[in-house]
Amino acid sequence: MTAENQGTWDSTTQTFHGGQDWKFCDNFVEDFSVTTNGLGTPEKAMAAAVAACSKINHYPPSDFEPALTDLAEFLWPEGGAKESKELLLLGNGASELIDLVIRQAEPGKWRPGPQRTQYKEYARSAQAAGFSTTDAADRSAMLLCMVNPTNPTGDYWPVDQAKKYIEETCARGTTVIVDESMQPWLGPRWREDSLIRERAWARALSEDAGIHVWVMTSWTKIWSCTGVRLGSVVAPTRALRDAVKAKQVPWSVNTMALDFLSAACADADYLARTWDVTPRWNAETRADLAAAHPRWTVHGAPFLSWLWIDTGDAATCAAAVARAKAAGVPVRSGAPGYNLPTFFRAAVRPAETRRVLLAALAPLAHK
Template sequence: MFPTVWDTKTQQFHAGQDWKHLANFKEDFSVTTNALGTPKGALAAAHEALNHCHHYPPADQEPARTSLARFLWPATPSSSVPEGHARLLIGNGASELIDLITRTAPPGCRWRSGPWDAQYKEYERAAVNIGCELLPPDSTTPADLLCLVNPCNPTGDYMSLDRVQAWISAHAADNATVMVDESMQPWLGRDFRADSLTSAAAFAADLYARRGIRLYVIHSWTKLWSCTGLRLGSVVCPTAEACQQLKRYQVPWSVNGMALAFLDHVARDTAYLEETWRVTAEWRASLVDRLEQLNQRMGGAEWQVWGRAFLSWVWLDVGSEALADAMVDAARAAGTPIRSGRPGYERPTFIRVAVRAPDQVDVLIQAWSGLSAHAQLSS
């Protein structure tokens, strides 16, 4: 059913691999990237940077690092060093940073995810690699390594800033390392920063001063700016010293020149963000309507749609393993692959469908138009 590009003994399954193996590929619904596609100006900047590939990229990650800091903390006067700049580090995707931070935790530490039913698996993979004890999501035991994805991919659950702060305070052990992944949080809208932990420097400082808890706020920028092949992530560290420690462990020049040029440009592209906030909720609502209409035509059990209205995907429980598998297969056959909930997440009745333009959704829905027999069998 799935491509064999993953070494399942050593690697964690992710979506986004099917497209290259499909002769009739039309659109990738398996990844939660921005439906608008890659910003053209930033892509042009990356192309231009390719002309300088015979030079090393800047070891200080500038000017991209400063541009990203001003994106995260725009209230800071442009003439001064942006707030948080000394605590900000760019990585080769969020995955590199997740791995770096996890390696600072002691072997045998107690790890747990957020309270969600399923969560992005890279945090668990990194914890297993250093020998952590894995606590269940509903554990009441304080964790030494606490990892919350908010909004949660794939479930679409979301905690407001005050709830996140209360949850961290209640579930982190003293001297714990806490990672909060806010990769999908900027989709919240124009005021996303006010509900982000990046705006809670005083909270992070207090956690560290009173309880020795180190709070890291992680972003993967490859979804918002649709550049998964470039690998761009960042982390806001609890202190400048903690950022220096990660930099010591980070492989030199891990972020290439094309990615840094892309980031420097896109962090200033406000028009792209405005359009993202305008169309994503509209297209997601349309996608949900189309799925509900399809479910009614199939005549099976009512499907359960998960996720907040502002997000770039739908997490869908179709109530049947056979139907979910059939939908995955039919989508791939039509050149519109989706994400199965079976590998990695171990939710075999679920599928994840990315938000895309309505005309692209037409192709996917058409691929599923003949699956009513599967729904009847599953009822």
């Protein structure tokens, strides 16, 4: 047990993840350790999930309908949702789907994307499935798991750059998972720069080159609903989707999550407000940190819901993490999991809660 995991993580069997410290803060204000939407949970979707509790004595639909269709129409509003829905699978969070897709890949080595570090659930799932970990440059790996935009570093590749990297670095037989969980923050035209839209390319790459690209999304971040567990994956072909679906346990997405999803997909106003406030909060937080801590370096695309901050010193970073937690505004340390002890991740939040975090960090100015 450590100060970071508060006993909630079994370090011998689980990979560290943020979002646990808030419940141990007697003076809790806001959780800056997670990358969820700073607007909080959409009210209409929350109301739908609460109302769905009245159906708790019934099984949820085994075909995920009508939520599956609602999500398909949300992903492909320009047309083709009916056809593309045949490639779409829902899961109990992205974590369930990550595990399922990895287990059907050709065995051997796995590699991460070329960024400095990325979300660690892919490493855990790959190792649990018997894959050995290799370097990002090892093109003999049969499994490539990359995150774009990359959490926690905040790197972002436009869709053409991501496609080129996959085409040029993957051998025949490779399974590729591209995690686009943070892609919707790009703005109203986010779908145009997403691999979700590249269905013809993915199908041709699978059938002609034997490179199978899956697009993973955790919806718990953009809609701030991590407690219900809600994810999706788009398969390169119907046959591959069916192969994974055959291994999925029935009813893996509960009634509350399904009704939440349908309502969230219909709430265009919530996303419009997200695209309005998030880049402003991001820019304001950068400016505040630059003024108070000019020696710190802030990383990440300007549209994202978090900042990846390098203090340049492990002791300073540890003090920042401790002070934030003591003030009821925990941040995500880069030491556990990522092994980057000079970094911490802080979510983008409105000014009233951001001021609490900045005040907690103020004594570390010039350090």
